[in-house]
Amino acid sequence: MRVGNAGPPGPGCPGVPLRPPARLPDWRRLAGAALEVTVVGSFTRLGYDARRALGPWADLDEVSLTGRTVMVTGATSGLGLATATRLATMGASVRIVGRDPGRTDRARDAILAATPAADVATYLADLADLDQVAALADDVEARESRLDALVHNAGALLATRRWSPQGHEVTFASMVLGPALLTERLLPLLTRTADLAADPPSPARVVLVSSGGMYTQRLDVDDPESDRGYRGSTAYAKAKRAQVVLAERWADRFRAQGVVVHAMHPGWAATPGVHAALPTFERVLGPLLRTPDQGADTIVWLVAADDAVRSTGRFWLDRRSRSTHYVPGTRETEDERDRLEALIAAAISPYLASTPTPPPD
Ligand SMILES: NC(=O)c1ccc[n+]([C@@H]2O[C@H](COP(=O)([O-])OP(=O)(O)OC[C@H]3O[C@@H](n4cnc5c(N)ncnc54)[C@H](OP(=O)(O)O)[C@@H]3O)[C@@H](O)[C@H]2O)c1
Incomplete structure (x- = not known):
């Protein structure tokens, strides 16, 4: 298992040719490295604009996603709505997950306003509620014949501690337990959709929208739900740190099944979520914040680009894989990674048990 994944890509999916990251000219690499050490320069729109100008930066308008089905959680607002809207313009059948029926319908209408011919369907679930996530997975299995990509974007920074119906802290439940349950339950559909015999091979994809904020924290398996404060x-x-570790773990587990997993961070973008949770931050950075489309760009790229499936289990910003550790003391051990998976399994396993077969008449 790799920790700190900025080196050459690990093995991808069977049949998908590996390609090391494009070797940039020295001046571009130096400029890129200088940008990365300045957090504000890297995370704001300055970083996005500079990397886009430095290139290489493929034009995603050239990519057609016709025939592919992509599910985006947290698609009622901000980055999720920007992602789903962009994917629909590229021809994808878009499946949006919201937790409020009115907001979810309005998001569908906004996507259709941008792309009137888009194939958009809505699903409802609070990702913190495991009962609702299990019902969502059942609904998806019943209604969809394929799922090419699953984007775990839903998330929020909550000022006060809240509990899910199952008694879990809501931040951990909505960004770790819910996505873990949804992924495990939809894995058979993702695996059925993956086509490694195609030319070029077409793995299914899972994308976790993490945050640059995760750099500040070590994986915490002793107090993952903040019981101690x-x-x-x-x-x-x-x-968000747990999501990055999960992406690496899932990448190893799902590789043989034709499913590529990546985590990413969007930089700092002006969204309703930032406005609600971080008003001072929003005011101070003002015009330096990225637009939602700029924050969503790497999510869309990870769903659409052939280059994104030449590796798996990486952490991305602005279409390039980045180190997962910059701050001393934040590297977790293998034992801590095992314990994360064990505690997630304990929480979601009641929802994974196979449906009991009805007794014979
Ligand atoms: N914007 C940034 O600068 C930034 C930076 C780093 C990471 N991120 C991450 O990017 C993702 C999108 O954030 P955003 O900035 O676009 O925020 P946003 O505008 O608030 O959008 C968040 C979305 O997640 C949904 N959501 C939140 N909790 C949920 C739950 N328990 N169940 C179901 N849906 C839930 C929201 O639904 P409702 O409409 O029902 O509230 C909304 O659709 C988040 O994971 C966030 O942590 C954002």
Whole structure:
């Protein structure tokens, strides 16, 4: 298992040719490295604009997603709505997940306003509620014949500690337990959709929208749900760190089944979520914040680009894989990774048991 994945790509899916990251000219690599050490320069729109100008930066308008089905959670607002809207313009059948029927319908209408011929369907679930996530998975299995990509975008930074119906802390439940259950339950559909015999091979994809905030936290398996004291930004960053570790673990587990998994961070974008949770941050950075489309760009790229399936289990910003650790003392051990998977399994396993077969008449 790789930790800190900025080196050459690990093995991808069987049959998908590996390609090391494009070797940039020295001046471009130096400029890129200088940008990365300045957090504000890297995470704001300055970083996006500079990397786009430095290239290489493929034009996604050239990519057709016709025939592919992509599910995006948290698609009622901000980055999720921008992602789903862009994917629909590229021809994808878009499946949006919201938790409020009115907001979800309005998101569908906004996508259709941008692309009137788009194939958009809505699903409802609060990702923190495992009963609702299990029902969502049943609904998807019943209604969909394929799923090419699953984007775990839903998330929020919560000022006060809240509990899910199953008694889990909501940040951890909505960004770790819910996505884990949804992924496990939809894995058979993703696997059925993956076509490694195609030319070029077409793995299914899972994308976790993490955050640069995760750099500040070590994986916490002793107190993942902040029982020992709650601070919204810490709970948020811990859950985002767990997502990055999960992406690496799932990548190893799902590779043979034709499913590629990546985590990413969008930089800092002006969204309703940032406005609600971080108003001072929003005011200070003002015009330096990315637009939702700029924040969503790497999510769309990970769903659409052939280059995104030449590796698996990586962490991306602005279409390039990045180190998962910059801050000393944040590297987890293999034992801690095992414990994360064990505690997730304990929470979601009641929802994974096979449906009992009815007794014979
Ligand atoms: N914007 C940034 O600068 C930034 C930076 C780093 C990471 N991120 C991450 O990017 C993702 C999108 O954030 P955003 O900035 O676009 O925020 P946003 O505008 O608030 O959108 C968040 C979306 O997640 C949904 N959501 C939140 N909790 C949910 C739950 N328990 N169940 C179901 N849906 C839930 C929201 O649904 P409702 O409409 O029902 O509230 C909304 O659709 C999040 O994971 C966030 O942590 C954002």
